[in-house]
Amino acid sequence: MAHHHDHDHDDHAPIEEGKAPSEFDLLEQAIRELLIEKNVFSADDLRRQVDRTDSVSPADGAKVVAKAWSDPAFKAQLLSDPKTAIEALGYDVGPAPNLVVLENTAALHHVVVCTLCSCYPRVLLGPPPDWYKSKEYRGRVVIDPRGVLTEFGTQLDDAVEIKVVDSTADMRYLVLPPRPADTEGMSEEKLATLVTRDCMVGVTFPDSPSN
Amino acid sequence: MSNAFKVGQRVLVKDGDPPGHIRTPFFLRGKSGVVETIHGEFRNPEELAYGKEGLPKKPLYLVRFLQTEVWVDYRGAPGDTVSADIYEHWLDAE
Incomplete structure (x- = not known):
């Protein structure tokens, strides 16, 4: 590495920039928004579940x-x-x-x-x-x-x-x-x-x- | 619903390639193995995948296969095995 500093660069998970959403991303977004709109669950329920899974x-x-x-x-x-x-x-x-x-x-x-x-x-x-x-x-x-x-x-x-x-x-x-x-x-x-x-x-x- | 197969029984995985969301791996289709565990009954993923109820539930088994019977040129030890979870409707008695 040419430079040296004390935080990590994770080469395997680069920060996404300017990437167009895939068909699956759009599908997920559409379904998620519908489920929230129809009160099947709230945005906070979803965030809470993702937070719990990732923790x-x-x-x-x-x-x-x-x-x-x-x-x-x-x-x-x-x-x-x-x-x-x-x-x-x-x-x-x-x-x-x-x-x-x-x-x-x-x-x-x-x-x-x-x-x-x-x-x-x-x-x-x-x-x-x-x-x-x-x-x-x-x-x-x-x-x-x-x-x-x-x-x-x-x-x-x-x-x-x-x-x-x-x-x-x-x-x-x-x-x-x-x-x-x-x-x-x-x-x-x-x-x-x-x-x-x-x-x-x-x-x-x-x-x-x-x- | 009762189970068609019991632990220790030899079973043959159905062959074929029907369309849809199938949880029976290709490499085990047409192979014979032994029922190792009866897991209980679960909603059928082949129907759940299409927004259906997946009912009635299907019995699910852990089935064990000898590696040497799955792969003709298996390179490991003769006693090595591979097991997978397979729904009852994919199994026949052998």
Whole structure:
């Protein structure tokens, strides 16, 4: 970079300037304005919902994972009845798609994709990353999961079953990654710092406490 | 409404390419798998997409496939699997 200053330039999300709205933008705008005009919901309801959706981040999922690592009863409920388990932690699941939690173990490694679009456990992770929505990931992870995981820096022994889960319909899948070694006695808050977004999609493992 | 299939049962995904908003991925059409989970019943997305009610609700299953049976030249381990959520009307008993 030729210049140097202390704020970030996000090369992946340039500020839009002078771009004409697409047909879909215009369609969305027309429908939105009609719904507001007909009092189906108010502009403030819409803003509130967008604000709430965008305010969820992988830190929320990380708290849930750290609690599951620390509390066996919570973990059992998270796997059998995720909605009740996370609502008890104060997360508002609403009528949104059902959540399913998949436990990764030493013998079975789940990796999640939505080959048809970009279905993602937004209720605990927020909006999906760009790579999750890319045709490259969506097309290749179902055909060559081991190759794709290797590109994420994740090597799995052939003895480990890799199970790709394609969220094609009404369910959203969150991976419960294995608790890293050498974390005995760590607090939930500390454990949560090891849980990254990517390990809850299944493309990698949680961080090690020595990193 | 009762479920036509039970957990562990072998099922065959229907083949074909009907028009519309279909949630059954192409790569699994015509493939056979095993019912892993019965998720319950949901409004039919093929009708919801066109502003209809999507009723009656359709049972939805998580179906597991062996990767080696989905892709002829699969390069991973023989036990690797891929699972997807598939509505009952896209499945036949095998």
